[in-house]
Amino acid sequence: xxxxCKGNVAVVKGAILAGCRxxxxxxxxxxxxxxxxxALYIPQVGGTFLQAESEVAAINMxxxxxxxxxxxxxxxxxxxxxxxxEGMSYLAGAELPCVVVDVVRGGxxxxxxxxxxxxYFAMVKGGGHGNYRNIVLAPASVxxxxxxxxxxxxxxxxxxxxxxxxxxxxxxxxxxxxxxxxREIVAPEKLWAVKGTPETRANLISSxxxxxxxxEEHQRxxxxxxxRAHVEARHEVYQTEDAEILLVGYGIVSRVLRSTxxxxxxxxxxxxLLRPITLWPFPTEALVExxxxxxxxxxxxxSNGQMVEDVRLAVNGKVPVEFYGRVGGNVPSVxxxxxxxxxxxxxxx
Amino acid sequence: xxxxxxxxxxELEVSNNGFEVIHxxxxxxxxxxxxxxxxxHQTHYCPGCGHGVAHKLIAEAxxxxxxxxxxxxxxxxxxxxxxxxxxxxxxxxxxxxxxxxSATAIKRACPDKIVISYQGxxxxxxxxxxxxxxxxxxxxxxxxxxVNNGIYGMTGGQMAPTTLVGEKSTTSPWGRRPANEGFPLHxxxxxxxxxxxxxxxxxALSDNKNIMKARRAIKKALEIQRDGAGFTFVEILSxxxxxxxxxxxxxxxxxxxxxxxxxxxxxxxxxxxxxxxNNAPPQRPVPDxxxxxxxxxxxxxxxxxxxxxxxxxxxxVAGFGGQGVLLLGQLLTEMGMREGLEVxxxxxxxxEMRSGSAHxxxxxxxxxxxxxxxxxxxxxxxxxxxxxxxxxSQVGPGGLILYNRDALPADFEAPPKVRVICIPAxxxxxxxxxxxxxxxxxxxxxxEETECLSPGTAMGVIEDKxxxxxxxxxxxxxxxxxxxxxxxxxxxxxxxxxxxxxx
Numbered sequence: 115x116x117x118x119c120k121g122n123v124a125v126v127k128g129a130i131l132a133g134c135r136x137x138x139x140x141x142x143x144x145x146x147x148x149x150x151x152x153a154l155y156i157p158q159v160g161g162t163f164l165q166a167e168s169e170v171a172a173i174n175m176x177x178x179x180x181x182x183x184x185x186x187x188x189x190x191x192x193x194x195x196x197x198x199x200e201g202m203s204y205l206a207g208a209e210l211p212c213v214v215v216d217v218v219r220g221g222x223x224x225x226x227x228x229x230x231x232x233x234y235f236a237m238v239k240g241g242g243h244g245n246y247r248n249i250v251l252a253p254a255s256v257x258x259x260x261x262x263x264x265x266x267x268x269x270x271x272x273x274x275x276x277x278x279x280x281x282x283x284x285x286x287x288x289x290x291x292x293x294x295x296x297r298e299i300v301a302p303e304k305l306w307a308v309k310g311t312p313e314t315r316a317n318l319i320s321s322x323x324x325x326x327x328x329x330e331e332h333q334r335x336x337x338x339x340x341x342r343a344h345v346e347a348r349h350e351v352y353q354t355e356d357a358e359i360l361l362v363g364y365g366i367v368s369r370v371l372r373s374t375x376x377x378x379x380x381x382x383x384x385x386x387l388l389r390p391i392t393l394w395p396f397p398t399e400a401l402v403e404x405x406x407x408x409x410x411x412x413x414x415x416x417s418n419g420q421m422v423e424d425v426r427l428a429v430n431g432k433v434p435v436e437f438y439g440r441v442g443g444n445v446p447s448v449x450x451x452x453x454x455x456x457x458x459x460x461x462x463x
Numbered sequence: 464x465x466x467x468x469x470x471x472x473x474e475l476e477v478s479n480n481g482f483e484v485i486h487x488x489x490x491x492x493x494x495x496x497x498x499x500x501x502x503x504h505q506t507h508y509c510p511g512c513g514h515g516v517a518h519k520l521i522a523e524a525x526x527x528x529x530x531x532x533x534x535x536x537x538x539x540x541x542x543x544x545x546x547x548x549x550x551x552x553x554x555x556x557x558x559x560x561x562x563x564x565s566a567t568a569i570k571r572a573c574p575d576k577i578v579i580s581y582q583g584x585x586x587x588x589x590x591x592x593x594x595x596x597x598x599x600x601x602x603x604x605x606x607x608x609x610v611n612n613g614i615y616g617m618t619g620g621q622m623a624p625t626t627l628v629g630e631k632s633t634t635s636p637w638g639r640r641p642a643n644e645g646f647p648l649h650x651x652x653x654x655x656x657x658x659x660x661x662x663x664x665x666x667a668l669s670d671n672k673n674i675m676k677a678r679r680a681i682k683k684a685l686e687i688q689r690d691g692a693g694f695t696f697v698e699i700l701s702x703x704x705x706x707x708x709x710x711x712x713x714x715x716x717x718x719x720x721x722x723x724x725x726x727x728x729x730x731x732x733x734x735x736x737x738x739x740x741n742n743a744p745p746q747r748p749v750p751d752x753x754x755x756x757x758x759x760x761x762x763x764x765x766x767x768x769x770x771x772x773x774x775x776x777x778x779x780v781a782g783f784g785g786q787g788v789l790l791l792g793q794l795l796t797e798m799g800m801r802e803g804l805e806v807x808x809x810x811x812x813x814x815e816m817r818s819g820s821a822h823x824x825x826x827x828x829x830x831x832x833x834x835x836x837x838x839x840x841x842x843x844x845x846x847x848x849x850x851x852x853x854x855x856s857q858v859g860p861g862g863l864i865l866y867n868r869d870a871l872p873a874d875f876e877a878p879p880k881v882r883v884i885c886i887p888a889x890x891x892x893x894x895x896x897x898x899x900x901x902x903x904x905x906x907x908x909x910x911e912e913t914e915c916l917s918p919g920t921a922m923g924v925i926e927d928k929x930x931x932x933x934x935x936x937x938x939x940x941x942x943x944x945x946x947x948x949x950x951x952x953x954x955x956x957x958x959x960x961x962x963x964x965x966x
Contacts, residue, residue, distance in 0.1 A: 115755065115756075115757060115762075115763070115764035116764065116800055117754050118793070118796060118797045118800050118806070118808075127753045130749060130752070130753060131749070131753065136568065136571070136572065138568060143812070144812060155752050155753070157744035158744050158745060158746060158747050158752045159746070159747070159749050159752055160746060162568075162571045162572075164567070164568075164571070166564065166597075167593050167594070167596075167597040168593060170561070170564075170593075170594075171561065171564040171593065171594050171597065172564075174557060174558055174561035174564040174565050174568075174594070175564045175565065175567055175568040176568065177557060177558070177561075177564075177565050177568070178537075178555070178557070178564065178565030178566060178567065178568030178569040178572070179568035179569070179571070179572050181555045181565070181569060182535070182568070182569045182572035182573055183572070184568075184572045186568070200558060201558060201561075204557070204558050208556075227812070283812070284809060284835070284836070287809070287810055287812050288807055288808060288809045288810075288835050289793060289796060289807070289808040289809075290806065290807045290808070290832075290835075291800045291805075291806060294753055294755050295755070296749060296750045296753070296755045308535050308553035308554065308555050308569070309535075309553065309572075309573055309576070310532075310533045310534060310535045310553055310573045310576025310577065310578070311532065311533075311553075311576075312532040314553050315531070315532055315551065315552060315553055317553055317554070318498070318547050318554045318555075318556070319554070319555040319556065320538075320547065320554070320555075320556035321556070322544065322556060324500070325500055328500075366835075369832070369833050369834050369835065370833065370834040370836065371833075372831075372833040372834075373833030373834045374833075376833065445836055447834070447836065447838040448833070448834055448838065449838055
């Protein structure tokens with residue numbers, strides 16, 4: 115049955131479907147409804163909700179719950195995520211699965227609470243210390259806020275790694291129909307967890323490797339795991355078969371770009387859209403494939419240009435990659451992006 | 464008492480005083496410290512360090528209480544970061560200062576297990592002050608063993624929050640000066656101001672008598688945790704001969720002579736708190752909680768039939784916060800969904816709301832919705848003059864503005880090819896007994912004028928949202944009043960046509 119649901123609420127509904135029974139967090143606009151709905155729903159299905167004293171405490175609570183083998187999550191926005199970065203590095207280093215949701219707002223500093231996509235570097239490149247990666251998923255609708263949260267839990271457990279759902283203020287705040295199907299989730303058995311049982315007595319959760327050779331070996335193992343995870347890359351294309359100009363954007367921007375493609379095509383301009391669904395691993399192969407047929411790529415972000423770097427790396431100079439960004443909480447309209455596409459397409463001829 | 468297999472680790476010697484000293488190692492320690500890269504038969508602690516003694520007391524207490532298989536030991540950052548080398552229990556090593564936070568979640572995940580947070584003074588009383596205070600305040604059912612030696616050991620002798628006044632360290636080279644660094648923190652006393660903790664005691668590893676007291680305190684804390692009573696905290700004054708630059712015997716004496724006068728040994732708390740009865744959350748099946756199964760008497764899915772004469776229809780609702788702006792948008796969106804359309808609702812959120820104005824975007828479509836952000840709505844519902852002036856120009860040709868007033872402001876000019884209907888919805892709602900139904904009056908007008916959605920669907924949605932019978936009746940009247948106004952309006956408009964178009 116379809117229900118009208120807010121993006122932030124859908125995250126928690128997806129999490130519960132995925133078997134998440136522990137939430138530790140701290141409120142912040144525009145992510146607070148995630149904590150609020152976790153507080154309302156999770157205890158009713160026998161789980162734990164705790165409002166931590168800070169985001170620092172919250173992420174370290176997530177660390178504890180994950181160490182004990184529980185499917186656990188937290189959510190925040192910009193400044194809160196900054197505070198969580200040390201903890202996320204520890205989680206990755208200790209190979210603990212968890213889900214972290216970032217409903218991105220405007221920055222830097224206190225910035226504002228309107229939508230931006232300016233946390234791409236922090237989440238995709240790893241905002242904490244050391245060599246590590248987060249799995250990063252970018253929902254573009256309320257339905258995906260739930261579905262990609264479910265996927266985030268699965269991938270986190272599969273790779274024993276933090277998975278980030280990178281949303282934005284609009285996707286968190288908007289309401290759309292949500293269609294959920296109930297199924298029993300069989301969470302994987304976590305033989306490595308520490309649960310205070312005879313079977314898990316010999317287990318150790320740690321990220322410290324004092325000897326250089328040991329730490330190098332540990333990092334090589336993580337690296338191999340990250341390479342294995344490349345098969346998880348996901349994307350969506352729209353009207354790319356005959357496209358002359360390829361638009362690339364994720365999350366809320368991809369929605370505006372989709373409408374832009376329609377408007378452009380009505381006026382005879384062959385535009386197409388590639389939307390990365392996973393930002394790490396980045397859908398490099400799909401992008402290279404789509405780029406092989408176009409004359410130009412235009413990347414649009416709610417940032418000063420972050421994902422565009424990965425697009426350029428993927429395309430490796432074979433096609434010109436241009437960028438258009440809005441920041442501060444401004445989301446471009448279809449007309450605005452259409453004008454951009456027209457301007458850049460004109461330069462092609 | 465050690466078993467025969469451990470005989471190699473047991474040494475007998477005769478002290479200078481002529482009595483027998485038995486060195487035994489608790490079974491709770493690993494026989495060989497294989498997690499260490501070298502010297503696996505000995506600890507990494509310096510000779511005379513208090514950590515070794517504290518470890519032994521904890522290990523023996525766990526062993527005596529038979530808790531080995533139930534214990535999770537949380538190691539901090541500091542000299543005791545490697546506690547997991549020694550304790551043959553489940554081990555979790557955590558970030559600097561955050562052991563009480565991680566221990567909280569471990570205990571919540573395994574409520575019938577024993578969770579120990581072992582922390583030094585930098586970890587607990589400096590970087591981790593917030594975490595220990597809040598874990599204690601929540602009454603987490605964990606045991607915290609706080610080893611206070613007044614110095615940062617592992618990093619090489621920097622000042623701790625518990626360094627004594629006048630004591631030199633590498634970061635207080637002229638001695639701790641309260642005017643610059645403040646006074647030593649008394650964590651036990653501080654935590655004893657809180658309601659929830661069950662047991663707080665300070666002990667010292669200064670001499671045999673005090674070590675025996677420490678042993679009893681540690682065991683008592685673990686017993687309290689085993690019995691599920693609440694938060695327990697044992698502060699252990701402990702020697703650090705290496706950094707203090709003293710030999711082990713001098714260092715022990717220094718604990719007694721210099722630390723104890725500043726950090727008095729005492730039981731600061733030993734009682735169960737009065738816990739008010741909790742309002743336990745109801746336990747419900749997942750499909751009910753997630754509203755996958757319909758609410759009783761509510762919307763059961765399915766599509767309400769209505770002929771939609773559009774592919775896309777967009778509405779912007781704007782007004783003051785408190786006028787039901789966002790709710791009107793949500794109701795229209797819900798109706799669209801029930802009529803089988805693709806829908807989206809996007810609010811303005813945050814400070815704008817707080818400072819008094821709000822708006823939202825509603826998209827109704829037969830296709831997948833691209834941007835939920837509307838640049839040119841088909842309809843603007845302006846619930847106040849500010850919104851009318853701010854957003855009217857966005858309405859495209861052929862569009863409609865519904866203005867919540869009986870007339871437009873004198874100086875206002877409507878955009879070309881845009882119809883404006885002025886409807887005194889607030890006054891009408893007032894007369895019906897509730898100004899709060901202004902938005903429903905406007906909804907009635909909107910539905911009647913545009914036929915974008917069915918009034919029947921509207922009542923279905925309203926009935927689901929409004930539980931009070933009187934209020935539901937007022938809403939019903941409000942919807943009807945809005946529709947009626949449009950009928951009248953159209954009638955009057957038609958009469959005013961010179962060519963008799965009313966026929």
